[in-house]
Amino acid sequence: MSAAKSDAILARMMALHPKIIDLTLDRVWRLLAALDHPETALPPVIHIAGTNGKGSTLAMIRAGLEATGARVHAYTSPHLVRFHERIRLAGELIAEPALARLLDECEAANGGTSITYFEITTCAALLGFARTPAEWLLLEVGLGGRLDATNVVEKPALTVITPVSLDHQQYLGNTLAEIAGEKAGILKPGVPCIVGPQPEEALAAIEARAARLGAPLLVHGQHWHIWEEAGRLIYQDEHGLRDLPLPRLPGKHQIDNAGMALAALRALGQPEAALEAAPGADWPARMQRLRRGPLPDSAPEAEIWLDGGHNPAAGQALAETLAQMPRRPTYLICGMLNTKDVTGYLRPLAAQAKQLHAVAIPGEAATLSAEATRDAALAAGHDDPRVSGSVDAALDMITQEAPQARVLICGSLYLAGQVLRDNG
Template structure:
């Protein structure tokens, strides 16, 4: 049976897509014989923005050092299988279907969310496949996330915390940081990326309460750009490394967090400066300021134009993406930039878009195809106007790209952004 058919069945086991709790997860794992206790060394990663990129860098560094690495990430872009990487390879359909059916049978029809039962399936697969490490990304929050069942990871990491998912995690930065800090464990080093001081204070208080030693950006480690190199410092040792493979100034912080984690776990998972350099150069993480190299949308643009894709969807993501667009503007003042935007109705389009005011030549809003939770193109255009960024609706991404491509100026860029779900739709058509 195809995994998609089983996933559709599993989706009906619980009336809510998200219902943060560890009780159902622990019951499921008990029924499976507790696979979470038979995993290779685990590195658990939380955060609002950048946790996926951090996982990508960390996996690349460990693989460059010769380690076999499991990885668990979410959401997927095109296929659900993307979430489960077994010793460096995405789980195939037969194996995925078999493990889903096993979990379905063990669950016995009891209510459980799709994320919980698929996380249990992933942990079961990880426990049965030999590997040297598991890079485990939190799905949502941390304290009650389904991944927070590993009692003794070798390290935890917290990427930048910002406002997102308020309906589940709280309305303030401090409340959200408390949920993220829920992955900290007694005696386990917690590596903390760039943080707002308010978030850092909460993380530090939680670390003190549970007895987790911290390795913090700006204190125990730091990084900076010097020309085309990244200079990383930790424990009094300086390394000069290649610039991170993923574009955007914000990736320096994500790469540095991964480097600090790699250095912190080197006693268990050996890695050296050469491995860390190779990992920075080899990391791949789609839909994060990704330049598309092929596909039908490119046929709607002249050869001197480029098409970019990004899935960031909250205010802080809008800020860092707008900073990158501003860099485009400085590098090529006469080249136009057009934004194609789609967002879910759980996001804050005004907060995201306000950073683009006066920065782009046009904004075209679209309804994300096939997504019930999508903002309509009309509502998104109205929100853009409220944010000081005039926008016009388009019936599809293709129409929006064609409209942008009619600009007669040379060297233009089109950025499709605002949602990982929209990015997934685009990537499905672009290989």
């Protein structure tokens, strides 16, 4: 089978429901029943929700578990280049023939009934996970938690809630408490939950739901602590202190992500896996240095970085990362979707960027125009932002002025995915 077969099936699935996002579990339960309930035949599940850090935390947990020799399934979204990135079966990206078979089976079982793209593809992933032997399944929530298509596992081994911030308010609520309440919808009676650093309002909502359900919490700053000291990662909980290598993934926020991963591994009874969790993990488009491809080749003296963060908390984390890097003139090439808080994302970056070049995201219906992104950058305090017709054109303009610049392409996972197709 060629890659075109799964692409064709996925294209048909996009047409099964008029809305890309429509949060309910009714359609998922209907299809899972038609598939003979694969969600009841999964290996032990670690279910991960949150606004920021889900993917990086999952990658660190996976690195730790795989270092023990365990076979680990993983489900993440969205993908950057190919859909296959979303599904790992026993440690390997799903192969095209296996993906096409699963999608075919789910399409047939669904029978043309209304169902969203994420819902039917999640059912396909669960079917694959149920049929492939493994010791663990890492399941990342797509959006929210309570009504997300992944929230069909009756009793996971562990849940994780990464930092909650304002994002997707049109679906999850307008306050941190409302959004955190939706994320906390993955909590299950008697199942421990690792809770990452949270605003007070979000933590209160998580604690309230946990109390109602009887779900034990292991909370950052209460039950476990993580910090950097003398170039090392220091983790401490009631079982003692661990002195470990720093994460491979750059940025202060990755310290907290590593802490959640370490707390999860210890809660799962895998303390030695902690030795490999942070240094062994890699996650594309999270402050990723581009070293090969047309963009780096066209600007050999420049540092070119890529990041897919897209909300105000991600902008703050990115600004802190840039502030810690060796001093170098930093330019941003930014493209964003019109559903995001663009000014909130760009405001913390203003102090770190010499100049911003705004671009539209090619082929994305929901892209913000380059002109609108430029205007948002002005409102966020950026000095003299420019408009460019493409990432290539922006990079050329920047490196003509500053050949040794640090260039960060940022603002959207969709933009990051397009860049990685040619510069991975």
